[in-house]
Amino acid sequence: MARLIGGIGTSHVPAIGAAIDRGKTQEPYWKPLFDGVRPVRDWIEQVRPDVCIVIYNDHASRFDLSVIPTFAIGVGAEFAPHDEGYGPRPVPPVVGDPALAWHLTESLILDGFDMTIVSDLTVDHGLTVPLSLVYGQPQAWPCRVIPLCVNVIQYPPPTGERCYRLGQALRRAIESYAPDVTVAVFGTGGMSHQLQGERAGLINREYDLRWLEGFVHAPEELLKIGHAEYLRETGSEGIELVMWLIMRGAMDPKVREIHRFYHVPVSNTAYGMVILEND
Amino acid sequence: MARLIGGIGTSHVPAIGAAIDRGKTQEPYWKPLFDGVRPVRDWIEQVRPDVCIVIYNDHASRFDLSVIPTFAIGVGAEFAPHDEGYGPRPVPPVVGDPALAWHLTESLILDGFDMTIVSDLTVDHGLTVPLSLVYGQPQAWPCRVIPLCVNVIQYPPPTGERCYRLGQALRRAIESYAPDVTVAVFGTGGMSHQLQGERAGLINREYDLRWLEGFVHAPEELLKIGHAEYLRETGSEGIELVMWLIMRGAMDPKVREIHRFYHVPVSNTAYGMVILEND
Amino acid sequence: MMNSPHEYDDIPGTYVFDGSHNRLGYHLNMFCKSLDVAANRDAFRSGEAAYLDHYPLTPEQRRAILERQWLEMLRLGGNIYYTFKLAIFDGLTMQHAGAAMSGNGMTTEEFQQMMLAGGRSITGNRSRRETPRG
Amino acid sequence: MMNSPHEYDDIPGTYVFDGSHNRLGYHLNMFCKSLDVAANRDAFRSGEAAYLDHYPLTPEQRRAILERQWLEMLRLGGNIYYTFKLAIFDGLTMQHAGAAMSGNGMTTEEFQQMMLAGGRSITGNRSRRETPRG
Ligand SMILES: [Fe+3]
Ligand SMILES: [Fe+3]
Numbered sequence: 001m002a003r004l005i006g007g008i009g010t011s012h013v014p015a016i017g018a019a020i021d022r023g024k025t026q027e028p029y030w031k032p033l034f035d036g037v038r039p040v041r042d043w044i045e046q047v048r049p050d051v052c053i054v055i056y057n058d059h060a061s062r063f064d065l066s067v068i069p070t071f072a073i074g075v076g077a078e079f080a081p082h083d084e085g086y087g088p089r090p091v092p093p094v095v096g097d098p099a100l101a102w103h104l105t106e107s108l109i110l111d112g113f114d115m116t117i118v119s120d121l122t123v124d125h126g127l128t129v130p131l132s133l134v135y136g137q138p139q140a141w142p143c144r145v146i147p148l149c150v151n152v153i154q155y156p157p158p159t160g161e162r163c164y165r166l167g168q169a170l171r172r173a174i175e176s177y178a179p180d181v182t183v184a185v186f187g188t189g190g191m192s193h194q195l196q197g198e199r200a201g202l203i204n205r206e207y208d209l210r211w212l213e214g215f216v217h218a219p220e221e222l223l224k225i226g227h228a229e230y231l232r233e234t235g236s237e238g239i240e241l242v243m244w245l246i247m248r249g250a251m252d253p254k255v256r257e258i259h260r261f262y263h264v265p266v267s268n269t270a271y272g273m274v275i276l277e278n279d
Numbered sequence: 280m281a282r283l284i285g286g287i288g289t290s291h292v293p294a295i296g297a298a299i300d301r302g303k304t305q306e307p308y309w310k311p312l313f314d315g316v317r318p319v320r321d322w323i324e325q326v327r328p329d330v331c332i333v334i335y336n337d338h339a340s341r342f343d344l345s346v347i348p349t350f351a352i353g354v355g356a357e358f359a360p361h362d363e364g365y366g367p368r369p370v371p372p373v374v375g376d377p378a379l380a381w382h383l384t385e386s387l388i389l390d391g392f393d394m395t396i397v398s399d400l401t402v403d404h405g406l407t408v409p410l411s412l413v414y415g416q417p418q419a420w421p422c423r424v425i426p427l428c429v430n431v432i433q434y435p436p437p438t439g440e441r442c443y444r445l446g447q448a449l450r451r452a453i454e455s456y457a458p459d460v461t462v463a464v465f466g467t468g469g470m471s472h473q474l475q476g477e478r479a480g481l482i483n484r485e486y487d488l489r490w491l492e493g494f495v496h497a498p499e500e501l502l503k504i505g506h507a508e509y510l511r512e513t514g515s516e517g518i519e520l521v522m523w524l525i526m527r528g529a530m531d532p533k534v535r536e537i538h539r540f541y542h543v544p545v546s547n548t549a550y551g552m553v554i555l556e557n558d
Numbered sequence: 559m560m561n562s563p564h565e566y567d568d569i570p571g572t573y574v575f576d577g578s579h580n581r582l583g584y585h586l587n588m589f590c591k592s593l594d595v596a597a598n599r600d601a602f603r604s605g606e607a608a609y610l611d612h613y614p615l616t617p618e619q620r621r622a623i624l625e626r627q628w629l630e631m632l633r634l635g636g637n638i639y640y641t642f643k644l645a646i647f648d649g650l651t652m653q654h655a656g657a658a659m660s661g662n663g664m665t666t667e668e669f670q671q672m673m674l675a676g677g678r679s680i681t682g683n684r685s686r687r688e689t690p691r692g
Numbered sequence: 693m694m695n696s697p698h699e700y701d702d703i704p705g706t707y708v709f710d711g712s713h714n715r716l717g718y719h720l721n722m723f724c725k726s727l728d729v730a731a732n733r734d735a736f737r738s739g740e741a742a743y744l745d746h747y748p749l750t751p752e753q754r755r756a757i758l759e760r761q762w763l764e765m766l767r768l769g770g771n772i773y774y775t776f777k778l779a780i781f782d783g784l785t786m787q788h789a790g791a792a793m794s795g796n797g798m799t800t801e802e803f804q805q806m807m808l809a810g811g812r813s814i815t816g817n818r819s820r821r822e823t824p825r826g
Pocket of ligand 1: 059126190240
């Protein structure tokens, strides 16, 4: 039977990918960040999941305004890195797990989640930067990957509550899969940041730290936070945090916290990471 | 405040569109059908909704296997008839209602339904045949139309229960719209039919009639019907009936039945129609 | 192709287009979908085999398409709404396709008569366990 | 453009990309999206005004694009992930765009310094009611 072995929460700032790709991780600007996330490398080396379900958002890359899915799942065999204007990132192609992805899709839809099923999917920094953070620069990614893509660009994104419920359904779906595979779930995006408007550059450290504490120890209390509060307190792009709640919903209510790290700034963003195991 | 003034359930067999387009409605094969649906013309003439929300499925027309949304809503200003291999149907373009469609989208997503938002949408017989049945051959459709497109081609479609809940949420969404417009909801597809395989041509009159009776008077009892029962009893394409349940969920639990009609065959399909008003 | 058992597996003469069928028939169906475009229909008409070279089909899928084996296409992952695009290309009706897929030599006229008489009966067609066909 | 009031309306300096913004900025954003394709970038580079003729833009949107008025594009329905494609085309960074949108003459260097010092403070930036800017 498939088994969920842990969850990672991490921002997915594009500049982190560029820093890794260009070998800048030991430069003064980057060293504090890469030192701070070092434990995730050790942890993943130890738990070695067969499959990573990466919850992320597409940034006007694969999808444009013509069709905007709220929740899309990638059921294809391979996902090429998308060209985001600089050429595709020099990372290995992302290998899917169609059998498990279709199992999850079927389970989630029958469980009342209205997934969009995507066979033809390129993936942008939202998905590849977390892989690079966790695995570094291997010749091939050492896990299969199932992309779970969430709309957070077009208002309204799904609510935090809905995301958490999707995570709970994802857990049921994983555990009803017969083959004996190990699965990790990544919730990506956030923390506070705003890329646009006169408030560009907004960071709300205090709110982020309080939210992270709740995220680990009392996630149900975060579910009543509405979009207006996220937009106001964490910035127009900080609302990406709802994606972390999918990962959290997949984990047990009580978890063991392996690592927590917070750092400002990364580009225009506050960076956060947590690693969780079921207790 | 917007107001839901009634619901229509109707099959959307492409041959019905062809019969109307070619002036064959009084031929012996077609006369019983068009006599049977006549009351819908009188009813719509009387209630004249400003907007029709048409729940239908796309038949590999606008969407293909690359992206399959479970629930998609058309927020565009106009929807051209799709060329399904015979050239587009000679019917007027379908005019949307972006303001209401966006209101519904926002309300539904915040209410926990994971809509795919579609701005660039052509519509096939699933949507245009019901319009022709109800309105005949006008120069322009006398209502604005919001397409609500449901996956029923790729297993698994949303469950009947989920569809009914979507209908209830749709009702809440309609009634929270400030402008004073009248709205009708069409549930389309079905009744029993199977287009494919050695069972092609399957019709299950007895099941259809019992289901219709339950649909009108005890819809909650239909919600426990699973996909395997629909596939088995109503044929592989009869599962389109789940779309009627979205309309039914939007109506009151107790309704006034204005009309009911059932006829076999239309092409390879059992035809059904109901007209409902809130009591 | 891994496929966990489903309650619908015992329905006779029915090819439920689930994830397994989607994976198996993806390119077959996308070939059919390409016939939506007039220029593609012309290209296919002027050389079917060469046109199919653009799609990574299995030899069985290629043969089923070229020989218009409507039932075989479903077995190889075809979805009726896609394969029917090929039937439309050939100028065929849904009654023709229905008769051809019946797999018992039924003619189009016999299929039409069956529909006029109320359609194929559900009796004996609910489950492989109850059908002689098994 | 009809827009029912939202709780987020009073957040200062923030353009929430909701349905109203989507409708207003649809073609502006889809123009930006077209720059994903190298051939389109070449075409735009060799004649910006002519390239824009292919998109049904308002005169205000055209001007904002041609003059790289980053804030104005947001007001006219632009979404930052789309308009930033134009900034990438120009070889600009997110810090440049951030400084330009600040609307108070801040330089890119000052914006970078603000980020290094912990970013723009939330204090005074929660609501139009509390900001002098109103
Ligand atoms: Fe992001
Ligand atoms: Fe249909």
